[in-house]
Amino acid sequence: MIRIQARTEPSALMKFVSPLLAIVLTLIFGGILFSAIGKSPVQALQVLLIAPLADSYNIGEMFVKMGPLLLCAVGLSLCYRANMWNIGAEGQLLAGALGGSAMALYFVESESIFALPITLLAGVVSGMVWAAIPTFLKLRFNSNLILTTIMFNYIALYLLIWAVHGPLRDPQGYGFPESAMFSDATLLPTIFESSRTHIGILFALLAGVVGWFILTKTHLGFQIRVFGADEPAARYAGFHGKKLSWFVMLFAGALAGLAGIGETAGPIGQLVPNVSPGYGYSAIIVAYLGRLHPIGAIIAAAFMAVLYMGGDLAQIEMGIPVAVVSMFQGVLLFFLLACDFFINNRLSFTNQATN
């Protein structure tokens, strides 16, 4: 008979090795899967993981994808550290894209230097509002944050779709569900020539550092960690649980909103129905892969961005369906949770016959 027993002293080292182990297991699994559908596993993994880093254009594209992933993941890391199960980064991202884009369209004729900051701010505030509603519902009515944030993801998506079919549709756009192209005054400047990499990635890296700074250096971050690790202790110490909850949720909402407007005012340049290929959801995996540590999230976001890129390349070069990316993400999370489980627990095989 197999029993599960908690380990008395889980290895501290393994907590950091676990993500690597999960990645290796995912790759092995992927290799087997590719052989099963008749593709060379070596070539597939090469396209999936190496090719995205092979030339400067691809690296630039990798940064484009890494930005929103990282922004969302840093916010989520703080939320999860505080035991606030915010699954709503996707909705907050879309709200940011919608709110920010509405502002950008207001400036569509403008050349003001304030146009871009105000547009970004509009995106940030929209993301915060979208995070605030479920937070309020949880703190006031004790509603389940996981459920409400997921619901708000769909509400945000359909609001956005409604907006591009209605009020924000480009009047000269031949009826396509897209907004007008933004003015250059509201577009994020690119960093390199001939690449779509824009300064959003710098925002994201900055967010990672700020998140790390808050968590490890400030009293606020300490309170967040205590609140998440041991709520009775936080109450005993006299920390304001509600204020901490509000802080992490609004912080996450702000970053996700920035990620959203960073997409429409960045590589896309207009509001379209598919702003995000599920960045807000993938960011959950990124946050866990980064051990809920903002600096860890930087590395994890880079990996996830490579996977996104690799998925595109695999489709182009080898005809592997792009759904393989989602599957890889799912398998990765599965292995990560499994590794964590076996770090904290062990199986013991007991022989019942000894009785």
Next chain:
Amino acid sequence: MKKQHLVSRLELVKLTKQYPGCLANDRISMTLMPGEIHALLGENGAGKSTLVKTIYGVVSPDKGDILWDGKEVVIKSPSIARDLGIGMVFQHFSLFETLTISQNIELCLSKTQLHEIGDLAAKITELSQAYGLNVDPTRYVHTLSIGERQRVEIMRCLVQSVKLLILDEPTSVLTPQEVAGLFDVLRTLSKEGCSILFISHKLHEVTEICHKATILRGGKVVDTCVPNEETPASIAKMMVGDLADQEAGYVKREGTTTVFHVDDLSLPSKQPFGTVLKNIQFELKAGEILGVAGVAGNGQDELMAVISGEDERNVKNHLHLKGEPIGHLHAGERRRLGMAYVPEERLGRGAVPDMSLSENALLTHSDGFIKSGLVDWQGIKDYTKSLISKYKVKCHGEFSEAKSLSGGNLQKFIMGREIGQNPNVLICAHPTWGVDVGAALAIHQALLELRDKGAAILLISEDIDELFLLADRMSAVCDGYLSPVVRTEHTNIDQIGQWMAGTFINTHQPQEAQA
């Protein structure tokens, strides 16, 4: 002396367990006969916990053998220990809060055992009555006080008809009457042939009930004795080596100015099985310790939560600090006004288990270590080191996680942290529960020192001896009522014991008298 040529129930041969930086058990040998009640004595960190965990299969020894009924066994896990017939009641309980008592007990039974028992709830009720444990199988664990939870743990072992029962400080949360009841249970079990390994710090209990005692110090067996041939003082000496005797009474003080008072406080319970506070009224004076006796679950937890502000309901006009109402303030604001607390639960409330001692020092002591929102980690580290050395907290260092400390050492740390804030008012629950003689002495000294510096102290404890030793004035709680307050020298254990049983309620609250 019983020297029958029986096979021993349990024999340990040179058990050794090395932890990084600490030899927890050093070639420990001991023998337990069937039906023997054997005391395991020693200070915190002497290796008692490691030894019993080894017997219970939680810890695997590096060297040495365990013989069970004369046969060598390897106890790799608690389930193997349970299959052998070893039951254990831990110091930190391991119950699922969201399950009922019955479900909790069911969880640790195998299918065959469950089948043999049949109706578990009925069995629990039956044993509960037989042993006077007062355990209702349908109640949820989260509604139970610590004392009640311990009874569930004992019940859990009784249900499995054990051959060796290990009790880690079983009496620390029971009233004198309940202790007597428990001892009846233990004596009955002993007569039925069940061996009992009994860890306690209350030496008079050990001399009362135990047949033999093994004394550990620094991981080694330093002595064995027959407790009823010894006195508590002589055993204490064996435990701590040669430390000052703690029998000497302390000087009583009389405070003058009222620092804190609770005014006609009545509060319904938040939980279905909690205690309703009724007309609580008392005052704390500067330079004085008020002791509150009472059995667990009579309103102590509720009272403490209201005073600390962890219970966030507004009781503005019922709590006053230096004449100002504070009942509407948030827990953090009350702390900033100079209130400090030592809670009953050390791990999980008084300290965050997975955080280092430095971080746990910062938990409530942030004064002077926060500059414009930033934590002065170096300052905290130095402060933590000073706490560790001042209160002789046994640990690897300020980076040790709180959960790695033994109960008594963690308590010394928490005490030191709260006292280190120089509070005006210290609310302190069960300060020496599970703490060894030497550490208890240190904690007592620290409390008295704080009192003499002019702090007002509320001491909630279930240890009457300790209350009489420390408190300048005494009171008792029962069923959410607080008894009158008297000066300690004007009362005696009998009167307080009766108050703990609620005899004062009739005279004070005739309309709500309870049988």
